Amino acid sequence: MTVTEPSSISAEASSDTIVEVRNLTKHFPIEKGLLKRTVGQVQAVNGISFDVRRGSTVALVGESGCGKTTTGQLILHLLEPTSGTVRFEGRDLAGLQRGELRRLRQRMQIIFQDPFSSLDPRMSTLSIVAEGLEVHGIASGKQKVDRVVELLELVGLSSRDLRKFPHEFSGGQRQRIGIARALATNPEVIVCDEAVSALDVSIQAQVLNLLKDLQAELNLTYLFITHDLNVVRYISDEVIVMYLGEIVEQAATEDLFENPIHPYTRSLFSAVPVVDPDLAEKREPFLASGELPSPSNPPSGCKFHTRCPFSCEAATQQIPETVEFEPGHRAAACPCYTTDGVRVR
Amino acid sequence: MDTGGLHAETSDAVLSVRQLRTEFATRHGQVAAVSDVSFDVRPGETVALVGESGSGKTVTALSIMHLLESTGSIAGGEVIFEGRDIAHLEEREMRSLRGEKIAMIFQDPSTCLDPLFTVEHQLAEMLHLHRDITDAEARTRALELLRHVGMPDAEARLDTYQHKLSGGQRQRVMIAMALALSPSLLIADEPTTALDVTVQAQILDLLRTLADETGAAILFVTHDLGVVAEMADRVVVMYAGQVIEQGRVREVLKTPQHPYTAALLNSMPGNAAMTGQRLEAIDGSVPSLFNMPHACRFAPRCKHAFDRCTVEPPPVHELGSDRNARCWLSDPSESWRRQPAEVST
Numbered sequence: 001m002t003v004t005e006p007s008s009i010s011a012e013a014s015s016d017t018i019v020e021v022r023n024l025t026k027h028f029p030i031e032k033g034l035l036k037r038t039v040g041q042v043q044a045v046n047g048i049s050f051d052v053r054r055g056s057t058v059a060l061v062g063e064s065g066c067g068k069t070t071t072g073q074l075i076l077h078l079l080e081p082t083s084g085t086v087r088f089e090g091r092d093l094a095g096l097q098r099g100e101l102r103r104l105r106q107r108m109q110i111i112f113q114d115p116f117s118s119l120d121p122r123m124s125t126l127s128i129v130a131e132g133l134e135v136h137g138i139a140s141g142k143q144k145v146d147r148v149v150e151l152l153e154l155v156g157l158s159s160r161d162l163r164k165f166p167h168e169f170s171g172g173q174r175q176r177i178g179i180a181r182a183l184a185t186n187p188e189v190i191v192c193d194e195a196v197s198a199l200d201v202s203i204q205a206q207v208l209n210l211l212k213d214l215q216a217e218l219n220l221t222y223l224f225i226t227h228d229l230n231v232v233r234y235i236s237d238e239v240i241v242m243y244l245g246e247i248v249e250q251a252a253t254e255d256l257f258e259n260p261i262h263p264y265t266r267s268l269f270s271a272v273p274v275v276d277p278d279l280a281e282k283r284e285p286f287l288a289s290g291e292l293p294s295p296s297n298p299p300s301g302c303k304f305h306t307r308c309p310f311s312c313e314a315a316t317q318q319i320p321e322t323v324e325f326e327p328g329h330r331a332a333a334c335p336c337y338t339t340d341g342v343r344v345r
Numbered sequence: 346m347d348t349g350g351l352h353a354e355t356s357d358a359v360l361s362v363r364q365l366r367t368e369f370a371t372r373h374g375q376v377a378a379v380s381d382v383s384f385d386v387r388p389g390e391t392v393a394l395v396g397e398s399g400s401g402k403t404v405t406a407l408s409i410m411h412l413l414e415s416t417g418s419i420a421g422g423e424v425i426f427e428g429r430d431i432a433h434l435e436e437r438e439m440r441s442l443r444g445e446k447i448a449m450i451f452q453d454p455s456t457c458l459d460p461l462f463t464v465e466h467q468l469a470e471m472l473h474l475h476r477d478i479t480d481a482e483a484r485t486r487a488l489e490l491l492r493h494v495g496m497p498d499a500e501a502r503l504d505t506y507q508h509k510l511s512g513g514q515r516q517r518v519m520i521a522m523a524l525a526l527s528p529s530l531l532i533a534d535e536p537t538t539a540l541d542v543t544v545q546a547q548i549l550d551l552l553r554t555l556a557d558e559t560g561a562a563i564l565f566v567t568h569d570l571g572v573v574a575e576m577a578d579r580v581v582v583m584y585a586g587q588v589i590e591q592g593r594v595r596e597v598l599k600t601p602q603h604p605y606t607a608a609l610l611n612s613m614p615g616n617a618a619m620t621g622q623r624l625e626a627i628d629g630s631v632p633s634l635f636n637m638p639h640a641c642r643f644a645p646r647c648k649h650a651f652d653r654c655t656v657e658p659p660p661v662h663e664l665g666s667d668r669n670a671r672c673w674l675s676d677p678s679e680s681w682r683r684q685p686a687e688v689s690t
Contacts, residue, residue, distance in 0.1 A: 273571025
């Protein structure tokens with residue numbers, strides 16, 4: 001949470017910031033024809049900035065095409081940004097030599113959504129989890145096996161699972177293997193890309209609890225990429241809401257859920273089905289109309305104006321500025337729903 | 346105690362499923378994916394069939410429609426539709442029933458739409474199959490249907506192919522096709538699971554409106570208890586191929602009688618986030634069809650299980666009108682074991 005530091009998007013991040021993202025942009029060219037002429041750009045991520053505090057969980061939320069997964073890959077430097085920087089403990093990833101980047105990668109890992117396709121079906125649990133140990137020259141031989149057993153026990157599996165293959169496990173167990181693999185190199189930051197989205201709710205609860213326990217035990221920092229707002233509310237300390245490659249709102253989790261400001265955030269909240277019939281009645285009526293515009297041809301001005309119930313003339317031209325409404329709670333302030341920084345209901 | 350499930354009030358129901366048993370032929374012999382499933386759907390009512398993967402909810406829906414894979418077949422019980430048992434109806438008769446009287450929509454509409462034909466062609470084809478109309482009439486009706494399901498720019502969409510449509514638009518086309526012949530029952534199998542949450546809200550809204558207008562009953566298959574709460578009048582909870590609890594939505598979600606229903610509610614992260622509690626995961630995983638516990642199927646994962654649960658299969662206990670649970674704790678002689686406040690909501 002950024003409560004201790006009112007404007008965390010200052011030029012310098014505070015000392016407990018582990019990942020610092022500034023004006024990060026990624027455009028993918030659309031190529032056509034034999035000569036691969038560039039005919040357009042998919043603006044996947046467009047000038048986003050945020051900080052991740054050590055030991056915290058920051059959730060990146062949004063619907064498909066909002067750029068959350070691309071952001072995760074940019075942070076791990078699996079993709080080269082078009083412009084902007086990602087700093088890990090103050091060091092710009094773009095300026096690193098290959099060896100330095102590799103050493104840094106030990107400290108940043110990723111867990112994927114699909115526990116079925118993210119594990120090689122021909123590899124045993126031992127080789128899957130040990131791969132990182134070998135690649136980074138951390139352990140070999142007996143030491144390696146001991147470390148893998150330790151990791152399996154940490155995620156609720158056991159040494160009996162060492163020689164088994166992925167098909168012998170259920171979806172939840174596979175995701176535990178994915179977590180053990182991510183933990184092998186003693187990382188500090190883990191990007192969880194829809195890590196629990198493919199799991200049934202009872203199994204999802206097991207994995208969420210495991211991730212929370214591991215965080216407390218190992219002081220891990222999570223960047224939690226998800227579309228599921230219920231999961232966000234449970235797991236994260238801070239939430240970043242994205243729409244068409246931009247951050248529309250950002251706040252401490254409870255602040256955001258208690259007091260959403262941006263019309264898109266409010267639309268998201270009003271669209272999530274609620275289990276408790278009493279709470280469902282108290283909910284705001286559903287707001288957003290239509291569907292997501294193409295990220296290769298985004299709307300002018302405020303990108304949400306084509307679906308926004310408050311849309312006005314100004315929103316079609318003016319790009320809204322980001323305003324800090326309360327300490328740590330920032331949102332793109334569009335002229336349609338704010339006058340002098342006050343929300344129009 | 347009535348092992349048949351519900352009382353014999355089948356006369357007013359559109360659909361009465363009675364002790365349905367569906368088996369699949371496998372390399373290891375016949376295996377029952379669904380057994381002893383009984384529930385009713387009354388005219389104009391929305392009934393949710395809810396469960397996690399492997400619960401048998403989709404197999405139940407496909408059994409009703411006679412759309413099982415070739416290895417699967419109904420091995421016992423009845424499927425009474427409008428007073429007639431259709432469990433063993435011949436394919437020719439079934440084909441005239443499908444679309445005309447019972448329609449179905451699926452999670453992934455792109456598998457149901459033919460990529461080689463336009464939207465108009467597919468709507469018209471179905472109208473021609475069941476109605477004696479001219480091409481011009483079919484086009485007019487197709488356009489009417491698309492407008493009715495809220496398709497943006499409906500006239501232009503008539504001549505498009507499915508790959509030009511978004512997921513939400515494809516689902517609208519499917520709904521238009523499903524409701525074209527005014528069926529008395531619509532079976533919807535996870536129709537919004539693949540959609541973004543703001544689009545899901547639009548489609549759920551559309552289904553609710555259309556059901557009200559046409560008076561069609563809906564059997565809504567889903568894994569999402571939030572969707573159940575928003576859509577259904579009554580809910581049928583399945584676990585490991587059996588119905589374990591059913592009743593009016595509000596009653597089941599507020600005061601679940603089966604420990605599995607209660608555990609499922611407690612493992613939802615949205616509930617726990619608001620109360621600040623740790624998620625109550627359900628330990629273990631769903632038993633394999635080949636290795637089903639012979640007494641209560643949930644007993645190995647149940648916090649409240651006692652000796653009887655692992656010895657004697659629990660019968661379905663009737664608990665007032667429209668309410669039952671397959672659990673020994675609902676037996677009057679065992680009710681002293683029940684602990685108060687099993688759900689934290």
